[in-house]
Structure formats: C-alpha cells, structure tokens
Amino acid sequence: MTQIQRSSFRKKFHHGLRRLFGVLPAPARFEIYRRMVDCDPDPDARLQLKIAETREELEDCFKILHDAYVASGFMKPEPSGMRITPYHALPTTTTLCAKYDGRVVGTISMIREGVFGFPLQSVFDLEHVRAQGGQIAEISALAVHPDFRKTGGAILFPLMKFMHEYCTEFFDTRHLVIAVNPERIELYEALLYFQRLQETVVDNYDFANGAPAVGATLDLKHASDVFRAGYRGRAARKNLHKYFFQLKLENIQLPRRRYFTTNDPVMTPALLDHFFNKKSKVFEELDDRKKALLWSIYGLVEYRSVLPMLRGDAVAGHPLRQHQRYSIRCPGVVTFDTPEGKRPFVLHVIEVSLSGFQAECKLDLELGQSGQATIELGKSEHSTVTVSAVRRRETEAGVFIGFRLDEPDRIWRQCVAALEVGQTSDDLMQ
Incomplete structure (x- = not known):
C-alpha cells in the first residue's frame, strides 16, 4: 500500500x-x-x-x-x-x-x-x-x-x-x-x-x-x-x-560513394519482398496509382517478381519515362561555339538519365545549341559527351536547363547502370 x-x-x-x-x-x-x-x-x-x-x-x-x-x-x-x-x-x-x-x-x-x-x-x-x-x-x-x-x-x-x-x-x-x-x-x-x-x-x-x-x-x-x-x-x-x-564524431560511419549521388538506396528485390510482401501487406494495400509509380522506379527485370500487380489500365494517365532519372549533385561545364569563339558555361548537375541530364546554370544559355560537356560524376569519374540544350525552367530557386545526350560515353553508361541497381557506395569503390 x-x-x-x-x-x-x-x-x-x-x-x-x-x-x-x-x-x-x-x-x-x-x-x-x-x-x-x-x-x-x-x-x-x-x-x-x-x-x-x-x-x-x-x-x-x-x-x-x-x-x-x-x-x-x-x-x-x-x-x-x-x-x-x-x-x-x-x-x-x-x-x-x-x-x-x-x-x-x-x-x-x-x-x-x-x-x-x-x-x-x-x-x-x-x-x-x-x-x-x-x-x-x-x-x-x-x-x-x-x-x-x-x-x-x-x-x-x-x-x-x-x-x-x-x-x-x-x-x-x-x-x-x-x-x-x-x-x-x-x-x-x-x-x-x-x-x-x-x-x-x-x-x-x-x-x-x-x-x-x-x-x-x-x-x-x-x-x-x-x-x-x-x-x-x-x-x-x-x-x-x-x-x-563543429564537432567530428568518430562514431559516425558516413557513406563512401563512387559517384556524387544524393541517395543511398538499400532495397534490393529480396529486401523489398521480405518487408513489403512477406512481413507486411504494404504493397498489397497500395492503390493502383502508387503501384504504377513503384513500377516506374524499379524498372529492372530483377524487381518485377516482387512488385505489386496492378490492373491493365492502372497506368493510364501516368506515362512512365523512357529513361529513369536519378538524383545527383555534381559540377560540369558545357562549351558552345559562338561567333566570338568557344564559350564555356558552368553547370551544377542535379539529375541524370541514360539520355540526358538537368542542370542549374546562372548564365544566359540559349536553347537549341549543341556543344561539348564535361561532367564530374565522381571524384575520379569524368564523362565527356556531346549535348544539346532542349528545355529551360525558371523557378525562384534558379534557372534549370535540360540537356539531351547525342550518345553517352562508357563512364556515363557505367554511372547510370550503377544508379539503376543502387550500387553507388563501397561495393563499387574498387
């Protein structure tokens, strides 16, 4: 008591x-x-x-x-x-x-x-x-x-x-x-x-x-x-x-990345299946729109067997991109020929795909021009490609230009392939 x-x-x-x-x-x-x-x-x-x-x-x-x-x-x-x-x-x-x-x-x-x-x-x-x-x-x-x-x-x-x-x-x-x-x-x-x-x-x-x-x-x-x-x-x-x-804690294990990516995806097909199909009904309970969006993200064949099935018309009104885009933050420069000679434009790339990229550019860059771009995809990963400026988007955060690649080089292809399977850290540092 x-x-x-x-x-x-x-x-x-x-x-x-x-x-x-x-x-x-x-x-x-x-x-x-x-x-x-x-x-x-x-x-x-x-x-x-x-x-x-x-x-x-x-x-x-x-x-x-x-x-x-x-x-x-x-x-x-x-x-x-x-x-x-x-x-x-x-x-x-x-x-x-x-x-x-x-x-x-x-x-x-x-x-x-x-x-x-x-x-x-x-x-x-x-x-x-x-x-x-x-x-x-x-x-x-x-x-x-x-x-x-x-x-x-x-x-x-x-x-x-x-x-x-x-x-x-x-x-x-x-x-x-x-x-x-x-x-x-x-x-x-x-x-x-x-x-x-x-x-x-x-x-x-x-x-x-x-x-x-x-x-x-x-x-x-x-x-x-x-x-x-x-x-x-x-x-x-x-x-x-x-x-x-100001303090540095030795206890913190920061990710080591081969490329200047901004995400650290860890969900393999096996992990997705384990957590979202076997251990829960999360995938089963998604509406068809969200199921379709998952299919648009995980486009590799290895993921197909674990993603939730949807109706045949579920993706109507939600067109999927031909090439998936991936978040990245890296520097680059594109050079165009002008009547005054070659003119370089400094870029801050924020998104890449197999066929192009999006970048912020503080200089006035005209659409329709073709030039040579060198993009620093990682500390030791430099890609040089021929590009065309095809889109311009102005926001309060800045001006963003969309570029189309004529043909991705080997380094560009390797980067996109790594992003597709989520292998951007220690497993590709060798």
Whole structure:
C-alpha cells in the first residue's frame, strides 16, 4: 500500500510541476530546455551510427519504431511487430540506426521528396517552404530503445547529429520538416529552433493513427547562425551549435560513394519482398496509382517478381519515362561555339538519365545549341559527351536547363547502370 501511495504522490507531483512549467512564458520555458541539454562530445566507442542496410538492421529499426508508436498510441500493433510504411520502399528514403555493442538501439528516417510526396503533405501546406528553394526532407520514424531512453540523450543527440550531417553533406537537403505530437513540439522549437508551419494543431493525423500533430520546419541554410546565437557562451556539453556544426564524431560511419549521388538506396528485390510482401501487406494495400509509380522506379527485370500487380489500365494517365532519372549533385561545364569563339558555361548537375541530364546554370544559355560537356560524376569519374540544350525552367530557386545526350560515353553508361541497381557506395569503390 505504501508503494502505491508513493507512486500516486510522484504522479501528482510531476503533474503539478508540468502544470506550473506550462504557465511560464515560452522564452523562459525554452531557456530551461536549453539548460537541460547534455550532449557528450566524446561518446562511448561502442556506439556506432550508420545507414541501416542489412535485413537485420532494418528489422531491428522497424521493431523499435513499432513498439514506440504502439506505446504512444500512434499505431495499432502489427503481427510482424514492425512499423513498415510505403515510404521505406522508396530509394529517396534513408533510414539511420544507432548501434551499441552491435545491437540496434535507435533509429531515424529521412524522407526526401519522391513519387509519394511526404507523409505530412496530407495535412500541412509546404508552399511557403518550397518558395524558398532547395530540397526538402521530412524527418520521421524517430525512436530509441526503452533500455536507452533514460541515458540523458546519449543515443538521441548522436543520432540527431548524424541526421544533420547526412542531410547537409550527402542528402542535398536545405529544409527539414517534421510532424510531431503537440506535447513534444516545444523541445524541437527550443533545442533545435524549428518553426511551426502553422499555429493551429491538426486534430487527426492519419499517418499517426489519428493522433494530433504539429508541423514545423528548419532551414539548414541559416541554422548555424541561429544555433550560434542561441548557444553562445555555453559549455561544450550544453552547446548544440558546437556539437552539430563543429564537432567530428568518430562514431559516425558516413557513406563512401563512387559517384556524387544524393541517395543511398538499400532495397534490393529480396529486401523489398521480405518487408513489403512477406512481413507486411504494404504493397498489397497500395492503390493502383502508387503501384504504377513503384513500377516506374524499379524498372529492372530483377524487381518485377516482387512488385505489386496492378490492373491493365492502372497506368493510364501516368506515362512512365523512357529513361529513369536519378538524383545527383555534381559540377560540369558545357562549351558552345559562338561567333566570338568557344564559350564555356558552368553547370551544377542535379539529375541524370541514360539520355540526358538537368542542370542549374546562372548564365544566359540559349536553347537549341549543341556543344561539348564535361561532367564530374565522381571524384575520379569524368564523362565527356556531346549535348544539346532542349528545355529551360525558371523557378525562384534558379534557372534549370535540360540537356539531351547525342550518345553517352562508357563512364556515363557505367554511372547510370550503377544508379539503376543502387550500387553507388563501397561495393563499387574498387
């Protein structure tokens, strides 16, 4: 009886503290949150942070996520004991994991805009974010194993740092967006300087089992300045500016890429079949439009047996590209003959296919011209091809030109072939 009374007293005491804390002005609450930060600049060497790429790593991530979501009421229990979403099937989604002594203890996923859009698009307007230019990534599926939730951020902060480093250096991302429970939004606002997409709370967010949600965004282009001002003068363990923007953690295992790609796809045909057909009904429950979009992404014959079947007219109104496009971020130059002589144009290539590429160009380049282009597809991968400028698209983010290749050279073909099968990292570094 005494233990029950003590437990009841603790609950009432904590509830009273939360109520008292809630009446403080937001700046005062945020300052208290920032003083509670404890980010270890020298984590235990047994902690490893990497991309989840094996079946075992992905299963462990999905199980931790499932248990956390079920406990919070954000989903109903699944027979597989895993939370698997259609977005995890896309090559534009990357799942990170934190491992301690070889055991997965935390996970987070970054969903870059792909054929399914973003989960939070169903309830939040992103037009204001898009208008600022730059790629967007939704941060989702964050969970830490129960055994490590009371470690004072020993898993959470390294995982968040890995996410930030990956998004800025490898994922070609400017804006982060999140949809979180109203009870947790202030932590993101106070510690990470997220700004709400809208003041009102969404009462029913389908992606979280109808739970309420608040949307927020962080502009990584200006984040360093904002963090520097907010954490100025703080000790190393309480300074998230130094932690995120200056510190190097040996625990983080960044991907090694042969090409300057912006995605790290890991879903082989076997993994797709295991997670989305055998362990769940995700593929079966997709509508025909999304099934057709999956077929447009995974065009290789090896994937056909594991992709969901659709009706004969399901692709009507959704024409598939003759050549699949792949996200990349690399420099290049195209040279045209002009009456004044040869004129070079500096390019920033953002997308490639077997037959062409799309690039940003700050100079006035006329359509219809043919010239010679040299594209740096990787650190030691330079392709020289004859191209024609065929399309021009002006946006608030810049001017983008579409180029058609007369004939791809060997290096270009090898790059596209590697992108087709997702082999862009260690397995092709030899």
